[in-house]
Amino acid sequence: METRLTGPEINTANIPNWKMNGDKIEQEFFFHTFAEAFSFITRIALEAEKIGHHPEFFQAYNRVKVVLTTHDAGGVTLKDVNLAAWIDKINWT
Amino acid sequence: METRLTGPEINTANIPNWKMNGDKIEQEFFFHTFAEAFSFITRIALEAEKIGHHPEFFQAYNRVKVVLTTHDAGGVTLKDVNLAAWIDKINWT
Numbered sequence: 001m002e003t004r005l006t007g008p009e010i011n012t013a014n015i016p017n018w019k020m021n022g023d024k025i026e027q028e029f030f031f032h033t034f035a036e037a038f039s040f041i042t043r044i045a046l047e048a049e050k051i052g053h054h055p056e057f058f059q060a061y062n063r064v065k066v067v068l069t070t071h072d073a074g075g076v077t078l079k080d081v082n083l084a085a086w087i088d089k090i091n092w093t
Numbered sequence: 094m095e096t097r098l099t100g101p102e103i104n105t106a107n108i109p110n111w112k113m114n115g116d117k118i119e120q121e122f123f124f125h126t127f128a129e130a131f132s133f134i135t136r137i138a139l140e141a142e143k144i145g146h147h148p149e150f151f152q153a154y155n156r157v158k159v160v161l162t163t164h165d166a167g168g169v170t171l172k173d174v175n176l177a178a179w180i181d182k183i184n185w186t
């Protein structure tokens with residue numbers, strides 16, 4: 001099982017755009033259109049299926065919030081940090 | 094502009110699975126897998142683009158919440174009721 005990371009460990013993980021919220025990390029993204037925003041979560045959904053680790057999504061028109069946590073571990077793990085870094089890399093806002 | 098509907102008008106609109114929440118209507122859907130749940134919101138997203146009226150989505154693994162409102166009208170309109178009915182018709186949970 002993945003090990004839950006501490007706050008300081010997450011803070012040094014080089015994902016500065018992600019904010020801690022309880023036992024999760026999250027980021028909001030703003031796009032020009034609904035279609036662009038939905039395409040972004042679609043790209044993430046495909047990766048999530050591939051790696052077997054799934055974010056929570058919220059989308060309201062051109063605004064997307066992505067929330068990452070590892071339920072089995074009860075908090076944020078390396079899986080979340082790695083997926084967060086991957087999302088930052090593909091972010092096309 | 095679309096006319097905002099009153100609570101009684103929405104209650105008689107034959108969309109009993111949708112719950113009023115403030116100036117919105119919403120429904121939760123439960124699927125077997127993340128992929129099924131994401132496919133469901135994808136189908137709705139395509140319709141939303143076609144008709145030019147977009148729900149808010151929330152997805153956490155196999156659970157989806159769809160929220161409908163018409164921002165220009167400050168509440169629920171016939172656009173939302175019609176999209177709600179369409180979503181009930183295609184619902185494959």
